[in-house]
Amino acid sequence: MEKTETEFLQRIIASPADEKCPIRKSLDLFSSKWRTWVLFELCKQPTYRFGELRKAIPPITNTMLTKTLRELEAIGIIQRKQFNEMPLRVEYSLTESGHALTPVFFEIAKWADQYLPTEN
Amino acid sequence: MEKTETEFLQRIIASPADEKCPIRKSLDLFSSKWRTWVLFELCKQPTYRFGELRKAIPPITNTMLTKTLRELEAIGIIQRKQFNEMPLRVEYSLTESGHALTPVFFEIAKWADQYLPTEN
DNA sequence: CAGTATCCCGTCCGATACTG
DNA sequence: CAGTATCGGACGGGATACTG
Secondary structure, three states: OHHHHHHHHHHHHOOOOOOOOHHHHHHHHHOOHHHHHHHHHHHHOOOEEHHHHHHHOOOOOHHHHHHHHHHHHHHOOEEEEEEOOOOOEEEEEEOHHHHOOHHHHHHHHHHHHHHOOOOO | OHHHHHHHHHHHHOOOOOOOOHHHHHHHHHOOHHHHHHHHHHHHOOOEEHHHHHHHOOOOOHHHHHHHHHHHHHHOOEEEEEEOOOOOEEEEEEOHHHHOOHHHHHHHHHHHHHHOOOOO
16 A cells, blocks of 8 residues: 555656656646546446437537547547437447546545535 | 445446536546646645746746646645745645545556557 | 537636736 | 736637538
8 A cells, every 4th residue: 555655656756747748648638627527427327328418417518518529539538339310329438448547536536535625 | 456446436426416526526626737737746746936836837827827826725735835035935735635636646647558649 | 319500708828027 | 036917819618500
């Protein structure tokens, strides 16, 4: 346990200071309200239709949901599957690398339990 | 290991769907390029002066660094200590709850190792 | 249903100059 | 040194209407 703590600190300290730092590049990828929210929802359920995501994320608009889904798809962490039925059906789900992000959410959850300010 | 995986998925799935969800509230707190970058730097070294942070984060401006530091201080994850010397010296460092975020960075690092697209 | 297209407004934020 | 103040432009993103 203590060893792990030390290890990751070493890892962070040793990370390159320039824009090539993989940790910082990853942080940038997910430093967006809509991206994290969409990913968080996609963790809950194997597949979502476009309309389901809109309902799950009430404040999001068509435009932003589409934009966010395209971005996450381009990064390769979600996949879009279109069924040419009538009416049209599209299903979104996490890819393997998307699933691999769940431990990040778990650590956030643990932190929230202990430290999240509860004033609101 | 598998048990942990299952546990955190249960936790995410069971999270409230409304705006009170602590995980989503935490995600919002850190869904910002400057906040994550400043926190990441503060993990590397126990204290930073204002000017050191500016150098460590080249693209940031006075305005945004100040704003970000005040926000993180308000959340309670960093602390500001002012020494009334001449010239003025101010030191920023993580609080306990700030340090508690390092496992999140660690998971991001692990993810980056395995899945970060390397095209650029 | 699952989007796209367009318009438009607010805020974010960079640049610059100034201060205790 | 460690900021604050001010201005102005870019752009994120909302609202609405439309389409395959």
